[in-house]
Amino acid sequence: MMKEGTGLAASEGAEKIRQLATGYIPAALLGVIIELGIPDLLAEKIKPVSELAAATHANDDALYRMLRTLSSFGIFTESSGRRFSLTAAGRYLRSDVPDSLRGYMRWVTNSFLFRNYADLMYSAQTAQPAVEHVFGKPLFSHLQTCPELSRIFNDGMTSFSQMVSTALLEAYDFSGIKVIADLGGGQGALLAAILQKYPAMHGLLLEQEYVLAGARKRFQESGLAERCGTIAVDFFQSVPTGADAYLMKSIIHDWDDHRAGIILRNCCDAL
Ligand SMILES: C[S@@+](CC[C@H](N)C(=O)[O-])C[C@H]1O[C@@H](n2cnc3c(N)ncnc32)[C@H](O)[C@@H]1O
Structure with missing residues (x-):
């Protein structure tokens, strides 16, 4: 029997903790890539990062580093000449595929949520939603005053409902x-x-x-x-x-x- 804290089980545990603790990095990167519309620009095509940066007004080198990082997570494939294409997983981020996850992913990777999660200690100490501390209003009141964020939220919920409705209709x-x-x-x-x-x-x-x-x-x-x-x-x-x-x-x-x-x-x- 393996001793606690040693061997394979321990290294798997350490890797799990590392992945959990750094999970905000790929999530934030996905938020940027979705916001820039990169998955749609790569629909069925391979393109150099210079073309993607020019089309989205992004910095060439910064975008290159971000696309490479997401390539290591299986969202893009990098080819010679700083060219990128979408993987089968990355395809779900396109807006024009029937099983698109873009709407939901655009909401859950939105910088608005990152700001709230950055203040999660407030919730731990008060049992109150961080959003009221950070933005001064409950979530749904805040959304009512921000039409663009409200649209992203509602589209995200619609996308989420579309993801589960087939299973729900089969089950009930x-x-x-x-x-x-x-x-x-x-x-x-x-x-x-x-x-x-x-x-x-x-x-x-x-x-x-x-x-x-x-x-x-x-x-x-x-x-x-x-x-x-x-x-x-x-x-x-x-x-x-x-x-x-x-x-x-x-x-x-x-x-x-x-x-x-x-x-x-x-x-x-x-x-
Ligand atoms: C997490 S969303 C879920 C939306 C939808 N049921 C779905 O699953 O896609 C919560 C919904 O509750 C609605 N809501 C919040 N406060 C409400 C209230 N006081 N009365 C009625 N609806 C409310 C919001 O507008 C929002 O659409």
Whole structure:
């Protein structure tokens, strides 16, 4: 038996810790590469870094070092002459592929989140969200005042919902539900996927007013506007009646137990 702290197990443990502790480096690099639009510039092509730097107004040498680092993580392949192409993994960062992860990755690697995580000690000491300490407002109030960041967040949530909706629809049988409400349903990607699979079902998207425009556009474009209503709500105040099932995805985890309880009680009252 291997002694604790020695041999292969110990070196694997040390490597795991090193990877965890330096994980912010590839994440930050991905954020820059996505923001510059490099994966789209490399779609099906190989290009020299000088061309990529010129197209994105980046510094040639700095971009070269970043692309090389991400090559060591399997996102790009470097060829002679400082030329780069996308790997199969890097392809997911393109915006024009059907299974694109770009929207979600653009949100989770956004510098806004890095600033909040840099102040995580505040949360450890107070149990309060760092965002209120760093930006002076709760997350959703902050998003409301920053249209560009709000767009990145909502697109990120839509991309995340698209990643999980196929698995959810395979795992859960929604038949028998006449009207389903998606509470805090973002821009409606998950609700649209459910209504597309169940053509007799009607939907209600319940969201903050400023998020609803994106949802209405989606329902119009996917021919679901007749079957899906949208209502502006504050789920801490009340939840509208009228549905026989209430769905929440990525909602309860946002809140402490007290506030999560209020949302769940308001759903119970609506049923
Ligand atoms: C993490 S996102 C999840 C969005 C969507 N369910 C999804 O999974 O893609 C949380 C959502 O809750 C909404 N939200 C936050 N506070 C709310 C409130 N008081 N009333 C209604 N919706 C709220 C936000 O606008 C946001 O779309």
